[in-house]
Amino acid sequence: MALDSGSIVQHPNIWFEDGNVVLVAKSTGFRVHRGVLARHSDVFRDMFLVPQPANGEMLQDCPVIRLADDNPDEVAAVLNILYDQRGYWYHLQVPLTTIAAALRVGTKYAFDAIREEALRRISVCYPKDLAYLHVCKPDDEDTACSASWGNTDCIAIFHLARQLGLDDIIPAALYKCA
16 A cells, blocks of 8 residues: 655655665654664564565555654664764764663664663663762763763653663662752
8 A cells, every 4th residue: 555655754864765664653754774674673674574465555665664652753863873873873972862762762673782882871871880970970071971961861861761671770860869
């Protein structure tokens, strides 16, 4: 079933003309490459192994995969990392919103390398061993944490850790909230 392209808004940066699959988060479409997704995500690799129905949704001759309940901004953040890992992670300071997206979407779709890098970065500022809390300071440009991470972010990080079962981060997040 061909879709009306008007019902899907193309993401301005993540719409590759040579892409062969369209991911849709809410009404935002991302035309990307099956091979790239399958290479980095066990979930997508397994999904692509299953034959698709002949009457499945199509947009510009590409199959459409609807990402239920996913935030388009978070999907975009992960796809930006996926397509430009070295450039994206090269920056020492990555915003908390990007780290959170990498953890949420990376966990849900098994983008293991992206998830592990995000977890490594958040663990610098929220370590398992509270003796290492001094390593990250909000204004320290030489850490994996972003200078924009403020004291109020500890609440968001606590909720993120609870949501994703990142129990090692919880004590440091609670400590920083005190």
